[in-house]
Amino acid sequence: MLKTFILLGFFLVVLVAPGVDLVSQAKPEEAVHWKGEISMIHRQAPPFESWGWVGEVVGTYQLRVDWKESHRIEVKNEQGTLTGVLVILTDHDSQWSAEVSGIFQGPCERWTHEGAGAGAETLGSGWIYFSLSDDDPILDVMPHGTYHINGHSSERPSVSMTYETYTPCSPDYSNSNVRYPYGLGILRIGRELWRPLPCTTPETCRSATFRASALPASAPWIPAEVLKAKLEQEFIPASVDVGGRIDPEPRVVTDNTMRGHYIARYLGGTAAPGFDTVELTWDLERVVATRAILDLAATEWLPDGNPSDEASSLEITARIEGGPQATEGKFRFTLYEVTREPGYALNAGEKDDTSPDLEFEASQPGFTEPVPTGTSEAWKIETTELVSESTVMIRASDYGAWAKLRCEVNIDGTVHDCQTERGEDYITIPHDTDEDHIADFWEDEYGVRDQDETADLDSKPENQNDNGDGISLYEEYRGFVDIDGEHQRLHPDIKTLFVRDQDNLVANSTFEIVSGLSVFFLGEIGWTGPNDGYYPVDLKKRVVNFNTSGYGHEIDQHALHVLQDQLFGNNRFNEAYRRLSRGDTPSVTLLGQCAGTTSSRLSSPAACSKVLLFSDAMAGSAQRSIALANGNRQVALNQEETDSFLQQLLNAVTVHEMGHGVGLQHHSPKESGGDVNCYMRYFKGSQVISGLTPWPSIFTKLSDCGSGSGNKSCWGQIQVSDISYR
Ligand SMILES: [Ca+2]
Ligand SMILES: [Ca+2]
Ligand SMILES: [Ca+2]
Ligand SMILES: [Ca+2]
Ligand SMILES: [Zn+2]
Ligand SMILES: [Zn+2]
Secondary structure, three states: OOOHHHHHHHHHHHHOOOOOOOOOOOOOOOEEEEEEEEEEEEEEOOOHHHOOOEEEEEEEEEEEEEEEEEEEEEEEEEOOOOEEEEEEEEEOEEEEEEEEEEEEEEEEEEEEEEEEEEEEEEEEEEEEEEEEOOOOOOOOOOOOEEEEEEOOOOOEEEEEEEEEOOOOOOOOOEEEEEEEEOHHHHEEEHHOOOOOOOOEEEEEEHHHOOOOHHOOOOOOOOOHHHHHHHHHHHHHOOOEEEEEEEEOOOEEOEEEEEEEEEEEEEEOOOOOOOEOOOOEEEEEEEEEOOOOOOOOOOOOOOOEEEOOOOOOOOEEEEEEEEHHHHHEOOOOEEEEOOOOOOOEEEEEEEOOOOOOOOOEEEOOOOEOEEEEEEOOOEEEEEEEEEEOEEEEEEEOOOOOOOOEEEEEEHHHHHHHOOEEEOOOEEEEEOOOOOOOOOHHHHHHHHHOOOOOOOOOOOOOOOOOOOOOOOHHHHHHHOOOEEOOOOOOOOOEEEEEEEEEEEEOOOOOOOOHHOOOEEEOOOOOOOEEEEEOOOOOOOOOEEHHHHHHHHOOOOOOEEEEEEEEEEEOOHHHHHHHHHHHHOOOOOOOOOEEEOOOOOOOOOHHHHHHHHEEHHHHHHHHHHHHHHHHHHHHHHOOOOHHHHHHHHHHHHHHHHHHHHHHHHOOOOOOOOOOOOOOEEEEOOOOOOHHOOOOOOOOEEEEOOHHHHHOOOOOOOOOOOOOOOHHOO
16 A cells, blocks of 8 residues: 555656656676677768769678676566566677778769778667567567667768869869768668657656656556557558668567668768668577576475474575576466375375366465466476565475476576576475485484385384384385374384374384384374274275375285274174184183284284284183282282283283284194293283292293294284285
């Protein structure tokens, strides 16, 4: 609002003082030059031709041109979109020289011309129009690259003219004086469609063209429609005698050159009523010493996919080299090869949400709205002003988001690709030099830059059956959402076991300490859901890394589903157990069960549909153990001790069944044999009460209690990765 009032105030001043400039333009810069040669031959016809005068005076001009583009005047359409720019030229380091000679011979007189000149000023005025948009409303009257040049009107050679008369017409007589021909004042290139000139400063350029009445007061630039109207109004067809405007056609910059040739008749001034001719040849090249730099993404920035988070955008800056004096251009950023990972983390967000994981922030000041470029993986955004530096904001909507970003700068119709300081023509978002879609910052934190995105080499805890946890390096990085709704990136060298612990059994047990594994507790929706019943094991259920496009995905890793159940009330399970036991009647009291481990393949979480803890069976077992211990050993337990025993029993059974969940077998040859401290060994509660057997406390590393090939220890059998089920 305030801005409007200021401009209105200014407008009033302009009304009483026409010609005052409305805008101050960018400072002159020296990055863009026009260099080359111009030659001009000016042939003067003799005066009084009809009286028999003959002869010719020829001026030959050579210009070595070095002009610079000094400043720009923006042209915008009614929507305020930048559609074009007028570039004003000024002399920088030019030279010209000329020689003039010739005789006009009349019946009784002779005029002999001889002269030369040189100087460092060549340009009276010059401008080029560069269109910056396909929607440019001026294009049909002033094409992209239209230019117009006027030579410097006061740069003239000095010519000595000797005037002689002789008999019989008149007495012999001779006289000399110095004359100044038109010189560079007749140098014209291009049809003068529009003249924002002559001018030496932006202020005078503007005021020479647009008086207050021609410009809306609110416009700090030239409105394209106003300019077009002016062009149409002032356009003079080539067939009309235009006096000093001698180039017969409009001229357009082509391939960064101004090149042309013409011979035109020129109606001279009062001193020479006949027609002169001007032959002009020019060949100038645009020399751009411009480099646009694209900054790298902040190295510590990691994509934030939380849909409720407002603070995840990344700012990327590109700039035209040269500091505050740099030339200005229109920047275009293109975000491409944008990932579309389902959801926003491996186990969070909608699986069918495959929207782009990175986007330009909408409604950024100084930018057009982002638009797709035609492929579904690319978006572009452009500055609405000519600037020498531009910062664009990019928003992530996925913790594994990745894309490439490139940038171009359109400087007066010439497109320059931005480059990084290292000379690459794009950057990755996030910063990722090995382009494995994993931010280098994160990889360096764990020293895993040399691993590829599918690597699954977690070595800790050590000496278990296998390294890895079924979660690839990219997946460890992209991360998971836990039971509290918190997103976590995982540790690429520590094995994580996913657990849906709906009755808090694992959380209250010693399993995490005993196994050394990092247990990740899942919420109700952070997986593909529970197995339907106990059998068969449905490998499509319990998957934790389900939101994947397939990138960096090697294994469907499964969670263990742990819950309390009723052994004796669950006929369905009993039936299943009978089948599992191949008809055998269980010979021991069943306190828990890892359901579904029927496969002869290496066992891992995939194989176990449910980890069941039978609380009713444990209560009964505890009662019998206490009674047994009481009867045989005269050990009585008070209520507190009884509760404690039950609690310890629950822990022992939970850890034991979780052990089965990560592939552990019973001790062999006897289930009750081997290391008495091991959770995988069968034990008698009454013996624990009597102090004959300790509560189990470890997965033993002694190999004498293992089974199967290699006779591994219980610890050595731990298998987290579902690699054999993929
Ligand atoms: Ca996504
Ligand atoms: Ca990387
Ligand atoms: Ca891993
Ligand atoms: Ca890990
Ligand atoms: Zn068991
Ligand atoms: Zn054991």
